[in-house]
Amino acid sequence: MVQLDDLDRAILKLLKQDARLTISELAERLNRPESTIHFRIKKLIEKGVIDRYTIILGEPLKPKSVVAVYIETEIPVIEDFLEKYINHITKTLSMLPNVLAVARSGRNGIIALIGGETEEQIEKFVDDTIRTLPSLRKVEVFPFTNIVKGEDVIGFLVDV
Amino acid sequence: MVQLDDLDRAILKLLKQDARLTISELAERLNRPESTIHFRIKKLIEKGVIDRYTIILGEPLKPKSVVAVYIETEIPVIEDFLEKYINHITKTLSMLPNVLAVARSGRNGIIALIGGETEEQIEKFVDDTIRTLPSLRKVEVFPFTNIVKGEDVIGFLVDV
Numbered sequence: 331m332v333q334l335d336d337l338d339r340a341i342l343k344l345l346k347q348d349a350r351l352t353i354s355e356l357a358e359r360l361n362r363p364e365s366t367i368h369f370r371i372k373k374l375i376e377k378g379v380i381d382r383y384t385i386i387l388g389e390p391l392k393p394k395s396v397v398a399v400y401i402e403t404e405i406p407v408i409e410d411f412l413e414k415y416i417n418h419i420t421k422t423l424s425m426l427p428n429v430l431a432v433a434r435s436g437r438n439g440i441i442a443l444i445g446g447e448t449e450e451q452i453e454k455f456v457d458d459t460i461r462t463l464p465s466l467r468k469v470e471v472f473p474f475t476n477i478v479k480g481e482d483v484i485g486f487l488v489d490v
Numbered sequence: 491m492v493q494l495d496d497l498d499r500a501i502l503k504l505l506k507q508d509a510r511l512t513i514s515e516l517a518e519r520l521n522r523p524e525s526t527i528h529f530r531i532k533k534l535i536e537k538g539v540i541d542r543y544t545i546i547l548g549e550p551l552k553p554k555s556v557v558a559v560y561i562e563t564e565i566p567v568i569e570d571f572l573e574k575y576i577n578h579i580t581k582t583l584s585m586l587p588n589v590l591a592v593a594r595s596g597r598n599g600i601i602a603l604i605g606g607e608t609e610e611q612i613e614k615f616v617d618d619t620i621r622t623l624p625s626l627r628k629v630e631v632f633p634f635t636n637i638v639k640g641e642d643v644i645g646f647l648v649d650v
Binding site for chain 2: 339391398421441472474476
């Protein structure tokens with residue numbers, strides 16, 4: 331169990347906002363010696379609290395429209411087939427650059443986050459590529475009209 | 491319209507994997523002069539292609555379980571009330587640390603990503619906090635059994 335104190339949390343919050351902040355900038359903002367900040371970040375990385383540093387991509391690369399799609403397959407008699415079929419769909423979807431994220435949901439469900447220029451274009455993709463798959467029980471489409479919390483998630487997920 | 495060439499894309503891919511790579515490390519990996527890499531990154535930031543630098547949090551801070559919840563309200567006679575009610579729910583959910591992301595979906599829908607220690611704990615939260623809200627037409631829960639693409643998204647979204 332990893333214990334974090336207020337200083338750890340303050341460092342993490344600042345790095346989440348801007349991971350380019352230097353040790354000396356963090357030291358100044360948090361009113362602590364550079365050596366302390368350096369040591370804390372080293373520990374946070376060692377303990378796996380900080381997994382890695384990355385960039386968030388901006389508007390020019392972000393799809394204008396995003397929808398979440400829930401796909402549920404029929405449950406066939408042969409269980410082994412279900413597993414292979416679900417894996418096949420998730421792998422195929424994962425390879426597509428406009429599919430931002432894919433997760434399995436329960437035994438026979440898949441959730442995908444799909445981007446596009448317009449909602450109509452995504453609807454067409456869903457109709458052509460997903461609804462045509464055999465043995466589906468349900469396909470539900472949930473448009474992301476406005477992201478209220480976690481709004482950077484699209485810029486985080488988008489492929490280059 | 492922003493035009494990116496192969497070098498821009500190669501830089502972005504490397505920075506997405508590890509944003510701590512220095513100009514000289516990037517120059518060496520991509521076999522280009524440091525001045526070129528420096529100039530390209532400057533331009534990518536200026537054009538907003540790189541929005542910002544951040545950290546992804548690791549296992550110790552990530553919830554063990556995550557579900558997506560879709561909430562749909564009744565459409566009342568007074569349209570203005572709907573807007574206020576949906577805003578109220580999204581704001582309330584956004585303030586909770588176990589709610590990783592919230593988006594409005596269409597006119598009367600909300601999608602939320604909720605984390606917890608176990609699926610049962612999240613189900614209890616959904617029962618106690620969401621299903622008790624008045625005037626809901628539908629609450630659907632989709633567990634994230636296994637993230638196949640975009641697996642870092644939880645470490646990106648989690649609050650400190």
